[in-house]
Amino acid sequence: MSKNPSVFECQSCGYSSAKWLGRCPDCGSWNSFMEGKPLSVVPKGTRGSSRGAKPLPLDQVSMEDAPRISSSNDEFDRVLGGGIVPGSLVLLGGEPGVGKSTLLLQIARNLQQSGRRVLYVSGEESAQQIKMRAERLGAPATSEITGSTPSPMREPPSTAGEIFLLAESSLEKILAAVEDLRPTDLVIDSIQTTFSEGLDSAPGTISQVRHVAAQLLTLAKSGNIPVFLIGHVTKDGTIAGPKALEHIVDAVLYFEGERHHNHRIVRAVKNRFGAANEVGIFEMTSRGLIPVRNPSDLFLRDRESASPGSAVTCALEGTRPILVEVQALVVASQYGTARRTSTGVDYNRISLLVAMLEKRLGIPMMGCDIYVNAAGGLEINEPASDLAVFAAVLSSFRNRALAADTILFGELGLSGEVRPVSQVHLRVREAAAMGFGRCIVPARNLPLLDPAPGVQLQPVTTVAQLSDLIF
Secondary structure, three states: OOOOOOEEEEOOOOOEEOOOOOEOOOOOOEOOEEEEOOOOOOOOOOOOOOOOOOOOOHHHOOOOOOOOEOOOOHHHHHHOOOOEOOOOEEEEEEOOOOOHHHHHHHHHHHHHHOOOEEEEEEOOOOHHHHHHHHHHOOOOOOEEEOOOOOOOOOOOOOOOOEEEEEEOOEHHHHHHHHHHHOOOEEEEEOOOOOEOOOOOOOOOOHHHHHHHHHHHHHHHHHHOOOEEEEEEEOOOOOEOOOOHHHHHOOEEEEEEOOOOOOEEEEEEEEEOOOOOOOEEEEEEEOOEEEEOOOHHHHHOOOOOOOOOOEEEEEEEEOOEEEEEEEEEEEEEOOOOOOOEEEEOEOHHHHHHHHHHHHHHHOOOOOOEEEEEEEOOOOOEOOHHHHHHHHHHHHHHHHOOOOOOOEEEOOEEOOOOEEEOOOOHHHHHHHHHHOOOOEEEEEHHHOOOOOOOOOOEEEEEOEHHHHHHHHO
């Protein structure tokens, strides 16, 4: 029997088998097994931490030596929970061309200007290509590591700050460069192209991704170095590689954005050092990604004042309230089966609300094609947008516009009741800041302890009462 038998691993979930399987018994994926070999020889010092840590009482742990690091980018710091945590491992995933490399190169430039030494490692581009992008973004000159073994630099980082570029995919050579250069921050572009020479499997496979991520985690914790990983996404929108990768890292950020819109959204789906589901909004320009300080103004910029089928709601993304226009179009169906199409709003939620509208108000909607869109490309996932979707569909069906200064938010139940939502104060204050003078809110959320001045609050308890209020 062979000493190192082959192992077949599922590239979707990490399930391993001694023989090839057509369908993974764990996650159900088809044709996802690839052959690989286990790590036969473990390099010295690649497992465990070199910190020599000792148990300490919780009240004796000092936070003075590990303050958060500002990236000089308010939106990026917001997503991370207030800044970069020393020794953290952050994964940034997104579709090709959405701006992942551009954003981290801008963050590296900001860290350099604050006096830090950044090592940018790329396995997909050459140093010259990265330099071209840096010049387009207006970044200062960068230093290039041309050889596999950089010149030793044992002295502490200078206060001027530098960015070093390394076009390399080998994990062992990257670790050697980190040991010689001693950077304060490390960027890996990307985790799928980085491989370890101790494994026989191809780059991007589950064993390679898992092993590389584990070694970079050890590097981050032992050297107290923030490490940023760029990850690709699959066709279904998830980060390529095993789900175990998301458990290894400290924070998982998803880069969202449509090619037809200029804005990009960075969403935190996991964060050990801050609130999850926090978002940062950027605008793509010829000079890179610019933070958007007023997202509500961005999404309402092209809104018409009075148009049938339009309603404005306040969606809560993390701790930030954002005003979004919900558009609906209701037309008579030309076929036997009516169509339901939604963009930015959950399709099943649309079907539920339309069925409830027909049942509670007696409006015939089964013979109508209904199209719902969240203007601007933002995806609305919280139930507080039910009132706006309901009002937009009803407005388009009756061909009557809502008042231009009206905003709605609230959750709808199947029996037609309007349920309360959270963070009403934040939503009302954001509406007042954007010039809205009338808020239709759930009755159970009133009265407010500190209402915003200049905003009229109108409570609503049922959808029948809502129909009388909006018109």
